[in-house]
Every structure is written in structure tokens, then in C-alpha cells.
Amino acid sequence: MRRRDRRLLLISAAGIVLLGATAVASVALRQTASFFYSPTDAQAKKPEAGTQARIGGLVAKGTVVRSDNGSVNFIVTDMKADVRVSYRGVLPDLFREGQGVVAEGKFTAPDTFEARTILARHDENYMPKEVADALKASGQWRDAPLPVSQSNTQSNLGTGAGMVNPAHTGSK
Amino acid sequence: MIAELGHFLIFLALFASFAQAATGLWGGHARDGRFAAMSKAASDIAFFAIALAFFALMSAFIRSDFSVENVAKNSHTLKPLLYKIAGTWGNHEGSMVLWCLISAGFGWMLAHFSKGLRWDLRARAIGVQGLLTAVMMAYLAFASNPFVRLDPAPLQGADLNPLLQDPSLAAHPPFLYLGYVGSSVVFSLAVAALLEGRVDAAWARWVRPWALASWTFLTIGIALGSYWAYYELGWGGWWFWDPVENASFMPWLLGAALLHSAIVTEKRGGLASWTVLLAILTFSLSLLGTFLVRSGVLTSVHAFALDPERGFIILMILAAFTGGALALFAWRGPSLGSDRGLFAPISREGALVLNNLFLTVATATVLVGTLYPLLGEAVFKRALSVGPPYFNLTFTPLMALVLLALPIAPYLAWKRGDIMAVLQRLWVAAALTALTITLSWAFMGGKALAAIGIGLGTWLVCGAIAEVLDRVRFGKLPAPQVWARVKGLQRAAWGMTIAHLGMGVFVLGAVSETAFRIEHTASLGLGESTSFAGRTVTLKAVTAEEGPNYYADRAQLIVTDGKRELVLAPERRFYPAARMPTTEVALRSSLAGDVYAALGDPAEINGRMAWTVRLYWNPLVVAIFGGAFLMALGGAVSLTDRRLRIGAPQPAKSKRGGASTPPVDPSSVGVAAE
Numbered sequence: 001m002r003r004r005d006r007r008l009l010l011i012s013a014a015g016i017v018l019l020g021a022t023a024v025a026s027v028a029l030r031q032t033a034s035f036f037y038s039p040t041d042a043q044a045k046k047p048e049a050g051t052q053a054r055i056g057g058l059v060a061k062g063t064v065v066r067s068d069n070g071s072v073n074f075i076v077t078d079m080k081a082d083v084r085v086s087y088r089g090v091l092p093d094l095f096r097e098g099q100g101v102v103a104e105g106k107f108t109a110p111d112t113f114e115a116r117t118i119l120a121r122h123d124e125n126y127m128p129k130e131v132a133d134a135l136k137a138s139g140q141w142r143d144a145p146l147p148v149s150q151s152n153t154q155s156n157l158g159t160g161a162g163m164v165n166p167a168h169t170g171s172k
Numbered sequence: 173m174i175a176e177l178g179h180f181l182i183f184l185a186l187f188a189s190f191a192q193a194a195t196g197l198w199g200g201h202a203r204d205g206r207f208a209a210m211s212k213a214a215s216d217i218a219f220f221a222i223a224l225a226f227f228a229l230m231s232a233f234i235r236s237d238f239s240v241e242n243v244a245k246n247s248h249t250l251k252p253l254l255y256k257i258a259g260t261w262g263n264h265e266g267s268m269v270l271w272c273l274i275s276a277g278f279g280w281m282l283a284h285f286s287k288g289l290r291w292d293l294r295a296r297a298i299g300v301q302g303l304l305t306a307v308m309m310a311y312l313a314f315a316s317n318p319f320v321r322l323d324p325a326p327l328q329g330a331d332l333n334p335l336l337q338d339p340s341l342a343a344h345p346p347f348l349y350l351g352y353v354g355s356s357v358v359f360s361l362a363v364a365a366l367l368e369g370r371v372d373a374a375w376a377r378w379v380r381p382w383a384l385a386s387w388t389f390l391t392i393g394i395a396l397g398s399y400w401a402y403y404e405l406g407w408g409g410w411w412f413w414d415p416v417e418n419a420s421f422m423p424w425l426l427g428a429a430l431l432h433s434a435i436v437t438e439k440r441g442g443l444a445s446w447t448v449l450l451a452i453l454t455f456s457l458s459l460l461g462t463f464l465v466r467s468g469v470l471t472s473v474h475a476f477a478l479d480p481e482r483g484f485i486i487l488m489i490l491a492a493f494t495g496g497a498l499a500l501f502a503w504r505g506p507s508l509g510s511d512r513g514l515f516a517p518i519s520r521e522g523a524l525v526l527n528n529l530f531l532t533v534a535t536a537t538v539l540v541g542t543l544y545p546l547l548g549e550a551v552f553k554r555a556l557s558v559g560p561p562y563f564n565l566t567f568t569p570l571m572a573l574v575l576l577a578l579p580i581a582p583y584l585a586w587k588r589g590d591i592m593a594v595l596q597r598l599w600v601a602a603a604l605t606a607l608t609i610t611l612s613w614a615f616m617g618g619k620a621l622a623a624i625g626i627g628l629g630t631w632l633v634c635g636a637i638a639e640v641l642d643r644v645r646f647g648k649l650p651a652p653q654v655w656a657r658v659k660g661l662q663r664a665a666w667g668m669t670i671a672h673l674g675m676g677v678f679v680l681g682a683v684s685e686t687a688f689r690i691e692h693t694a695s696l697g698l699g700e701s702t703s704f705a706g707r708t709v710t711l712k713a714v715t716a717e718e719g720p721n722y723y724a725d726r727a728q729l730i731v732t733d734g735k736r737e738l739v740l741a742p743e744r745r746f747y748p749a750a751r752m753p754t755t756e757v758a759l760r761s762s763l764a765g766d767v768y769a770a771l772g773d774p775a776e777i778n779g780r781m782a783w784t785v786r787l788y789w790n791p792l793v794v795a796i797f798g799g800a801f802l803m804a805l806g807g808a809v810s811l812t813d814r815r816l817r818i819g820a821p822q823p824a825k826s827k828r829g830g831a832s833t834p835p836v837d838p839s840s841v842g843v844a845a846e
Contacts, residue, residue, distance in 0.1 A: 009517055014529055021533045021570060025540055028565040029558065033544060036555035054557050066775040066784070068695055089693050090406060090772035090786040093744075093753045104559065129469075130555045 034104070038134030039081035039111075046110040055083055055113055056102040056131040064097055076101060076113075078138040087115040100131040175240050178228030179319040181221045182269075185276060186313055188218035189306035192279065196299025200292045200364070208295035212283040215298060218305060219273075219280035226273045229318050230260045239325035242266060242318045248331035248749045250721040258342030259332045264466065264482070265318035267345055271462075272312055274353040275305040282357060289378050296364035297357075304356050307489055315485050331749035334722065341400045348393030348420060352458035354386025355423060358430065359455035362448045363497050366504045371448060376438035379451065381811060383434055386454075387427040388807030394420050395800035406755035406770035408691060408788040410796060413563045415470040418542040419461030422535050426454045429531035432524045440586060442521055445508040446528070449501060456494040457535075463487050470545055516588040523581035523589075530574035537566040575628055575679065578672060579635020583642075597642060601634035616688065625683030632676025640669045667810025671803045678799025684765075684792035695775075695782045705789040707733045707767070714774075714783065722747045724756070727771045727783065731760075742771040742785075765791035 034052040037045070047053060055076060063075040071088040074097075085103055095101060095118060103115035192214035199207030229242070233256050238244040246263040247256055255262075261270040279301040286294055312318075335341075361379050365371045397420070402410040411417060430450040437447045464470060467483020515521035541558045548556040579601060583594040595602070609627035613620060641647070643665065644657040694702040696711040703709070712728040724743040731738050743756035759768040772784030 006514075006517070010525065013526075017529055017533050017570075021537055021566065024569070025537050025562075025566045028562045029541070029544055032561040032565070033548065033556050033558050035552075036557065054555075066695070066773075066777055068777050068782070069693075071693075090755070090770050090784050093406075093755055104557070133555065 036130045037083075037107075038130075038137065039076060039078045039083045040134070040138055042083050042107070042110055042113075043081040047107045049106075049108050051107045052105075053107060053113075054102060054104050054130070055085070056100065057083070057134055058131075059095070059097050059099060059101050061097045076103070078134050080138045082111065084112045085115050086112070087118055089118075092118055100135075102131060174228050174231055175237070175319045175321060178225045178232075179317070181225035181228065182309065182313050182317070182319070185218045185221035185225065185272070186306060186309040188214045188221060189276065189279075189302050189309055192218055192302030193299050193306055194302075196295045196297075196302055197367075198299075200294075200296030200299060200367070203292055205291065208291060208298075211295060211298050211302065215276070215280045215283040215302065218302070219276040222269070222273050222276045222309070226260070226269050229266060229269055230257060232319075233257065233259045236329065238327070238329050239321055239323070240318075241320045241322040244322055244326050244329045246332050247329040248721060249328065250749070251332060251337070252720055254339070254342060255332055255337045258336070261345045261349075262332050262336050262342075265312075265316045267349070268308065268312045268316050269318055270346060271349050271353060272305060272309050274349050275301070275308060275356060278353060278357045279305055279360075282360070286378060288374075290374070293361075293364050293368055293375070296367050297360045300360035300363045300367075301357060304360065304493070307492075311485055311489065315482055328749070331721070331747060334745065334747040334750055334752050334754045335404060337747075338400055338404055340396045341404070344393055344396040344400060346393075347389050347396060351386050351388075351390025351393050351420075351427075352423065352462065354382060354389055355427060355451075355455040355458050357382045358386065358451040359493075359497065362451035363500065365448060366497075366500045366508075369504055369507060371437070371444040371508045373438050373441055376434050376444075376447065379447065380431070380434045380438060383427060383430045383451070383454075384807050384811055387424065387431055388804050388811065390420065390424045390427060391800060391804040391807065394424060395797055395804070398800075399797055402793070403757045403759060403768075404754075406757045406786070408689070408768055408770070408786070408790065410685070410793070413541070413560045415542050416465050418538050419464045422538055422542070423454050423457040423461060425531055425535040425538065426450060426457055429528045429535070430454050432527050432531075436521050436524050440515070440521060442515065443525070443528075445501075445505045448505065448508065450528075450532075452494070452497040452501060456490065456497075457539075459486065459490040459493065463490055464542070470542070515586070518584065518591050519589045520581065520584040520586050523577065523584050526577060527574060527581070530570055534567050534570040534574075537570065538563065541566070572625075572628060575632060575675065578632060578675070579639065582639050582668065582672075598635060598638055601631060601638045604634050605631040619687055622683055622687035625687070626680060629676050629678075629680030629683060632679060633673060634676075636669050636673040636676060639672075640666075663813035664810045667806045667808075667813065669806070670809055671806025674799045674802025674804075674806055676799070677795050677802055681792045681795025681797075681799055685790050685796060688791045690789040692787045694785050694787070695777065696785050697780050697782045700782075702785075702787075704787045707731050709769075709785070709787060711783065711785065717743070719745070721749060722754075725771070725774075727769075727785070729758070729769055729785070731767055731769075738767070740767065740769045742769045744771050744773075761794055763794055765789060766793045 032052075034054055036054045036056065037047065039055070039057050042055065057076040057078040060075040060077045060082065063073075065073045067073070069088070071086060072091060073084065073086045076083045076085050087103065087105075102119040103113065104117040104119065105113055105115040108114050192211045195207045195214060196211030199205070199209075199211055229240075231237075232240045232243050233247050234253070236243065236247055236249045236256070238247075242263060242265050243259075246266075247259045251259070259266070261267045279298060282294070282301055283298050289297075358379055361375065361382065365375050394417075397417070398410045401407075401412070401417075430447065433443050433447045433450055436443045463483055463486040466486055469483065541562050544558050545556055548554070579598060580591065580594050583589075583597060584591070605627050608630040609623050612626045613623035616622065640661075643661065644654050646654050649657070690705040692702070692704040694704075694709075696702060696709075698711060698713065701708050701710040708731070710730045710732075712730050714725055714727045717724040717726045722745045724745045726741050726743045729740040729742065731740055738760055740758035740760060742758040745754045745756055746752070747754065755770050755772075757768060757770050759766050766788070768788040768790055770786045772786060774781060774783045776782075
């Protein structure tokens, strides 16, 4: 085999792998990439049942209902529209009523959503970008919580009385 | 006072790094040894100044000096000492100090421990490394200063995010940064070689240990992060194809490609410009990773509070370095002489090219999947996300194909190999693989893909073992001679075998865990039971506990499989200082798998108090992290190889002449550009 043939072989092998990967990747992206819906989007676009998506907004206060089999139902809102979400499993630590949430899963109707994953955050002050944008779009966005340096001065070292249910105490 | 001293030291280190850059680059360009010596001295000052600044910050954390804003935001008097120390790098500013420290430290090592490297090339490399350090230090000094004072100082700090108060996450950032910044040394060497206009075997010989060390540290860093996600987050998984995870995975993949292509450049003088390009891209991906993590442009499950403006600065740094280096590559690359070392398609070079081709394309698919949401948002004006299904469709098959070829490659000879002869020598491994596929298909639920995956893992493990047995001629020579060969085997060869074995073990673990995981969620009142994966799980008690800086509800779960009984104690913790609840998973590991339990919120349902409990049976998890550990161990063993440690000897000709490979004069391999 001559040097030029070898080089041709190498380039065509690289080309084939690259083309194949590009083709698979573009098909995969079309099939698996899921759009983000704010509750208003869902109301406007009426996604078909079974649409894989991500939704986000605030967990509406007083709507979190737990049932016997370990599943949880709650309403995600952007103050203009609502989506009912059901989820089976342990909720992330920073899941709170009145706070931002992002859920992955599928629509079962335009206003009901079956969540596969509830995205957790690792940080109290973090607001998922989509949620922030969705709230800005619906005019409900307020700027970030108090800066840390201010909130520290009011000694937040609780006494821990009645700490049987710390997660709830913490949400105040 | 100490904070002001630290502040001053950062500026001192900044100026010293700029001096190091200027003198090193000029010394190399003008071939003036006096400037080269000056850059070496400057690297001493830069390294010691930033090291002292780092310790100044650490002391502020240990002493809980809340007049320093960074400490006040990220520490607390009640925090255990380990996490006070880890708090130094558990925040943005501190982690940038760590980055600068490592970057300056590697520059210092380059200046002091690379005697075998040509001095002018070394001066240039020190100069480029100095420039990298200086730019990051300028960013540190002007955009994320860790020593800013707070007046009045608060009495108490806001605490480190409780999720980060964990031993494996305390060690995660330093290892990750050692990996990221390690690739900056390879970058510096590549840019220095481009400036000089020649790439030769001696250059590749110096690139290899740095590439290997960087990759090894990155392996450890990623494994620690993944293990942390596994047991701290309570989701039962260890990899989520999240942007933040991909950010560290891409430089790892490309670093692995670089390791392999540098072998060809060193041993055969081939692929020179390709190796240089990989060196540039690997570091660029490290910077891209830092940008993605710090800027928050992508929604991540691992996201912390972020600052987009700082992200923008990192993006500018990335653009400047990558753009500059690629422009230099476009200008000088073609004259580097990459088409040296002829080889047939079936040869060890051919196999390594295949490895590089697939690893690079796999990296590209991960990159596309990671950045697609940004593109999608710009094009469709809608936020969208790319999840695990995309990566399973693209990345996984690519890797499966290249791993299929992996056991064959070490058997192939340089220049021209005989694949039929190799397959004959691997027939035992192939037979065992076929047997495993059949057995796991027949007895484990007929999952074809899982069976193939397990077969692939077996093929890798058996291939690695067969290779080492063959190398010492086990069963062909009498035992004492075999033993002599075992002792005589190069560390680099052991390293390769261990790392490839680790890959196989990892594949076995990853496939088993993904395909055969059992997940069960139940809502349990006190004394109630649920059955799961052939076991009965009873919630015996939930008690209130108190830790040094948290309160906890601790459940007592009795898990019995009829023969043995074990007690798991998952917790829900609440950290009052950070006002954050966390889940503390309980898990019991064995070789077969982990029993994993996470405690959820209590709730009153129909007048009865019940706790959500999530249970997992995760088979062969030990193999996932054990495999990653073996890969890192392989890298470390390989690093101790005498030839790499000593580096390229100056009188290379005499050594080369005695080798059995066709003599390649290293000094003739490189082609001068001018």
C-alpha cells in the first residue's frame, strides 16, 4: 500500500466514524432533547399526552399532598397558569412550598405532568435559570434573597427545640 | 493582618508570574540563558508567594476570622476542623486560589525538575505556564479576591453548604484541579514546541508524564465526585450526564486520547501535530469545564449559586488561550512533520489511531450534547435539555466499539501487525466472553444489551489478564523464568495492564448497576414492613439526634433476607447555620452489591405518621468505583516507570541504538520550521 493510499484510508475511516456519529447524534438529539415548558407555555401550547419535557415554576403553597404509596402530588405555578405534578419517590432536600422547582418527565394531559425526576439544587440561593426566566416572563420575578452577610447578623443558629421534623422547621 | 498579607502575596505572585512569562518567552526566543535563569527565579517567587497566600486564607478559615467576607460566607465556628480546612477551596474565590497555587506549583516543577528537556524549549514552556498562571492570578486579584474584608465583621459565619461537608468532596476539588491544571503543563509544552517549530520524540517523552499525571488526578477527582453524588444526594445513581459532570469528563476523555497519541509520537515519531492539537484541546476543555461550572449558563442538578459575570471573564480567558494556541497551530502545525513513521492500518500505530479517532469523536458527541441546550435556545428560542437517552444512543456505542478493539491492540506489533495471530492468542479470552454473554443472557432476564455489556467487560478483563500472562510467557516457560520476567516487566507495562483491567472492571460494574438495579419506594409507619429485592425491610424507630453542627432524624431500618439481618440508619439532617436540610444515605456495600436506603419526609396520611423510604439494590457498585481506582492506579504505576521519571536522557542516540526497534534518531525526527 502506498503512502497516499494509507492516508486516504485513514481519512476515509475518520470520515466514516465522524459522519456516522454526526448522523446518530442528530437523530438522537431530535428524539431525546426535551423542551422546557413553564405553566403558561403548557397552557398556550397544549402539549400532547406523552410529550417528554421539563417543566419549572414555583411549588404552589399548600398544594403538596402525599399519599400512602409514597407518591407526592403538587401544583407548579408561575402565578398565571398551573400544572399538576405527580411524582413517586423521595423529594430532594431543598424542595419547598413557595420555592422554585424543575421537574423532568412527561405530560399526561396539557395541565398534568408525571415527573420522573425532580431536579435538586445543591444550594439554597440557586434558582434554576429556566424558572427565573419563566417567572420573569410572567412578571413574578423578585430579586435574589437577602445577601448572606445580612442574614447572618440575625443569629440563625436555632435552638433546635422540637427538631423532630427538621425539614419543616427549616423552611420558615 | 494575615488577610492583608495574603492580599499582598497575591499581587506579588501576579507580578512574579508575569515576569516569569516575559523572561521565559524572551529567553527561549533570543536563546539567552540569563533570561531563562530569571524566569526560573521568578517561578520560585510566584510559587512561594501564592502558597503563602493560600495558607493565609486557610488560617483565616481555621481561625474562623469572619472579618474576611469569604470566611464569613462559607464557614462557621461549629464546623469540624476538616471542613474548615476544606472550606478554603469549597467556594469560588478559594478554589481559584487553589487553581493558581497548582498552576504556579507545576510551573515551578517544570523549572526545577525537567533537566533533560532542552533548555530553550524549557524556558519557553515555563514562560507559557507563567502566562497561564499570571492571567488566572489577575482574575483572582481583580475579579474574585478572597481576602476582601467585611466591616463590621459578623459574629457568626453562614456555614459551608452542608452537602459539601463530606470527606470525599473535601478531596474532590484538589484532585480535579490537579487534573485540569496538569493539562495546562501539557498545553504549555505544546505551545512552546509550536513556538520553536519542532516536535520530536524527546518532546513527547516530556509530555507523557504530565499528560499521565493530569489524567490520573482527573480520574481520582471524577471518581470522588461521582461517589459523593452516589451516597450524598440520595438518588441512588452515580452518573447523570449532567453538564457539570460532562465538564470534567470531556477533558478526561481527550486526555486519555492524548496519552495514547503521545506514545506514538514518542516511540515512532508519528502523529506529532495531532498530539500537539490534542494537548491544546485537552486544556481548552478543562477551561471550558471551569467556565460551564462557574457561569451557570446550563441548568445543572449540581448547580450552586453562580455569578454570570465571572463566567464571562473565564470565557474570555478560554477564548484568548484556545484561540491563540489554535492560531499558532494553524501557522506552525503543518511544518511539524506529522507524517513520519510509516505504518500499515493493522499495526499498533493503527490501533492507537483508532483509539484516538473514537475517543475524540466520543468527546465531540458529549460536547454537542452538553452545549446543545445553548444552541437550541438561540435557534428555537425555547429552553431545552438533553438527557441520558442522548448519551446512551451516541456515546455508549462509540465507546463499546473502541473497547472491543482494546484487548487486541497491545498484542499488535509496531508498523505491521497480524490480527489473525493475535486473535489466536486471545481465543481463551474470547471463549470466556462468549460463555459469559450466553450465561448472563440465559439467567439474568434475557436482557440482550446488558448481556453484551457484561460480555464486553469480561472481554476487557480477560484480555488484560491474557496480555500480561503472555508477556511473562506464563505456561510456556518454567516458573522461575516466568517469575524473573514478572519482575523484569516495565512499570509502564504494568500500568497499562492495570488501567485496561480497571476499564473492564468498570464496564462490568456500570452495566450491571444500570441494567439490574432494583428501586423501591415505600411509605412506612413505625413498625411497618415492606418487601424489596428478596428482602424484608422494617422501620423500627426514628430518633432525634444531634451532631456537631446539625440536628438529625435517624431511622432504624432492619433489613433481613431470611438468613442475615442488617441495620441501616439513614438520616435527614438539618444544618441550622446554613438553614439547609440534607439526606444522609445509609448503605451497606458488599462485593455483590449495595443495599442503599434514603429517608424522605415524614407526613401524616390518614391520621398515621409515615416516612417515605427509598430503597435500592445496586449490584456491583464496588466494581464501578474499584474500576476507576484501578485506572488511576494504572496511571500512577506507569508514572513510577524509571524511563518516565528520569525523562528523556540527553545522549538518546546510544540508548536508542541498543533497542530492538528500528533505530529512530530522535534529533532527526523533528523538523525545524525555519
